[in-house]
Amino acid sequence: MHATLNLVLTLDQADNPEEQRNFAAKFLQIEVSRITGLRLRKRSLDARQQNIKVNLQFDVYWDEPLPESIQPQWNYPSVKAKPRVIIVGCGPAGMFAALRLIELGLKPVILERGKTVRDRRRDLAEIQRKGLVNPDSNYCFGEGGAGTYSDGKLYTRANKRGNIKKILETFVAHGAHPDIMVDAHPHIGSNKLPDVVVAMRESILGAGGEIHFESRVTEFLMDRNQHLRGVVLQNGQTLEGQAVILATGHSARDIFRLLHSHQILLESKSFALGVRIEHPQALIDEIQYHAKVRDPRLPPASYRLAVTLENKGIFSFCMCPGGFIIPAATEPGEVVVNGMSLSRRDSAFANSGLVVSVDESDLTPWLQEGPLAGIAYQKALEQRAFQIGGGHQKAPGQRVTDFMTGNISTDLPACSYKPGLTSAPIHELLPDVIVRKMRAGLHQFEKKMKGYLTAEAVMVGVESRTSSPVTIPRNSATLEHPTVAGLYPCGEGAGYAGGIVSAAMDGMNVAEAIARNCRS
Numbered sequence: 428m429h430a431t432l433n434l435v436l437t438l439d440q441a442d443n444p445e446e447q448r449n450f451a452a453k454f455l456q457i458e459v460s461r462i463t464g465l466r467l468r469k470r471s472l473d474a475r476q477q478n479i480k481v482n483l484q485f486d487v488y489w490d491e492p493l494p495e496s497i498q499p500q501w502n503y504p505s506v507k508a509k510p511r512v513i514i515v516g517c518g519p520a521g522m523f524a525a526l527r528l529i530e531l532g533l534k535p536v537i538l539e540r541g542k543t544v545r546d547r548r549r550d551l552a553e554i555q556r557k558g559l560v561n562p563d564s565n566y567c568f569g570e571g572g573a574g575t576y577s578d579g580k581l582y583t584r585a586n587k588r589g590n591i592k593k594i595l596e597t598f599v600a601h602g603a604h605p606d607i608m609v610d611a612h613p614h615i616g617s618n619k620l621p622d623v624v625v626a627m628r629e630s631i632l633g634a635g636g637e638i639h640f641e642s643r644v645t646e647f648l649m650d651r652n653q654h655l656r657g658v659v660l661q662n663g664q665t666l667e668g669q670a671v672i673l674a675t676g677h678s679a680r681d682i683f684r685l686l687h688s689h690q691i692l693l694e695s696k697s698f699a700l701g702v703r704i705e706h707p708q709a710l711i712d713e714i715q716y717h718a719k720v721r722d723p724r725l726p727p728a729s730y731r732l733a734v735t736l737e738n739k740g741i742f743s744f745c746m747c748p749g750g751f752i753i754p755a756a757t758e759p760g761e762v763v764v765n766g767m768s769l770s771r772r773d774s775a776f777a778n779s780g781l782v783v784s785v786d787e788s789d790l791t792p793w794l795q796e797g798p799l800a801g802i803a804y805q806k807a808l809e810q811r812a813f814q815i816g817g818g819h820q821k822a823p824g825q826r827v828t829d830f831m832t833g834n835i836s837t838d839l840p841a842c843s844y845k846p847g848l849t850s851a852p853i854h855e856l857l858p859d860v861i862v863r864k865m866r867a868g869l870h871q872f873e874k875k876m877k878g879y880l881t882a883e884a885v886m887v888g889v890e891s892r893t894s895s896p897v898t899i900p901r902n903s904a905t906l907e908h909p910t911v912a913g914l915y916p917c918g919e920g921a922g923y924a925g926g927i928v929s930a931a932m933d934g935m936n937v938a939e940a941i942a943r944n945c946r947s
Contacts, residue, residue: 429487429491431468435482435483438481438724447465461489461490469482470483470611501526501597501630503630503633511534511668512528512668512670513657513667513668513671514671516674516675518676519574520674520924520930520931521539522624523932528636536639538639538660541563542641551565556845558818560758563641563643571624576753577766577767578747580612580613581595582611588933591928604619614768645661645685648667654912670945671914682920684799687798692908693797694900695801696896699744703752703766703888704780705776706879707883708727710883732872743781743872746780747767751768751845754820760810761806781865783860783868785804789858804896812888812889821846822848822888824853825886827884835850856889895922905940906936918934
């Protein structure tokens with residue numbers, strides 16, 4: 428017999444398999460000796476009180492053998508001679524779309540403007556050490572997309588959009604640690620995810636799919652009936668297929684401009700903008716775990732903060748415990764910051780986006796840009812951040828307490844941002860409405876996490892790429908663009924996802940829609 432049980436245990440109890448069996452037996456009202464095994468299904472922490480609890484969900488077996496644990500794996504069919512689907516972008520949306528197309532008997536041809544996940548590293552080093560930005564190979568562009576070298580967090584709230592379990596199993600089948608199947612907030616880490624991405628690439632190629640790197644799309648091939656047949660690359664090569672999946676990510680501004688130049692319908696959408704805020708990890712641990720020293724059995728503490736003031740959301744975003752702030756610009760002459768962490772999350776710093784929602788009312792100076800107004804707004808701030816940072820990807824920095832009072836920091840605390848910081852008035856860099864809301868939000872955050880508003884914390888600007896400021900519309904039933912047949916907007920860049928897992932789900936959904944539409 429077997430049953431699924433939810434147990435709430437102390438750290439000591441959760442760390443002891445015998446205690447787990449004892450609690451399971453007590454719950455089931457059976458003798459401990461009858462239990463043949465426990466298999467963990469879910470694990471999460473509850474640190475809201477002084478006595479931290481661990482929430483564990485087990486499959487408990489008794490009076491029958493514990494079934495053998497089966498490692499997720501896939502054997503993909505050959506699609507070498509099957510009809511082709513062009514996929515622009517090799518991030519999670521594009522890669523998962525490709526794998527799903529293979530399962531459905533279609534051949535994916537992925538076009539990635541950047542380099543392979545390994546070759547990207549040299550360009551990332553150039554950004555960190557010399558402040559040199561390669562517009563086609565950086566933290567946003569290249570195999571695996573933006574998530575590969577910016578943390579690899581797999582948590583999503585989009586539970587109804589697709590098969591999350593299958594996505595996690597796919598990662599495990601390609602080398603991710605099985606813990607991602609049970610952790611409430613799964614995380615692979617930027618040091619581990621590249622190997623997973625390479626294994627996924629090998630699955631796609633092994634099944635007869637194609638992946639072309641350093642292959643930037645510069646033009647669309649459309650017939651007289653507004654049907655998208657394929658694309659043109661920067662080297663003049665043309666590629667055609669049954670459909671084109673546009674999975675280019677939120678920073679492919681040239682693609683948005685190309686769509687706009689063809690008068691293909693785009694829509695402006697709300698997004699969020701602000702800074703990265705970084706604290707000593709030990710301080711966040713102390714606040715969240717109610718202790719001066721973190722128990723080594725506990726992971727580096729994280730947080731999520733949000734408040735709405737006068738219809739504006741102020742919230743933390745993409746929190747990276749034990750992480751680093753990284754330079755995420757995609758063009759020279761701009762400064763953009765993001766966060767990442769390695770699998771062990773053992774940096775001395777904790778950083779998070781601290782952002783304020785932006786809507787059409789904030790875009791008045793750029794309305795002449797039409798649906799690209801949000802891009803113009805972002806870019807103006809990114810270029811200003813570059814100027815006051817002093818070049819070479821040095822970023823504007825300010826102690827949080829000085830931001831609150833409007834003072835320039837005379838010095839700055841230690842920071843994980845390798846290109847370095849320049850003390851600057853972030854309260855003058857950001858628009859007034861953002862500054863006012865951020866200050867009000869920080870007062871509210873201090874009430875929720877006493878000690879959060881401290882001179883030990885530094886703000887680093889700007890965090891401007893939280894999500895796409897543009898939506899590429901699509902039919903809700905067919906997932907095809909409403910005016911351009913054969914065009915399938917997909918993932919975060921198109922406005923339909925907000926992270927690795929939701930982008931992967933959207934890629935799979937679009938692949939299934941194409942398979943249905945091709946058969947009808």
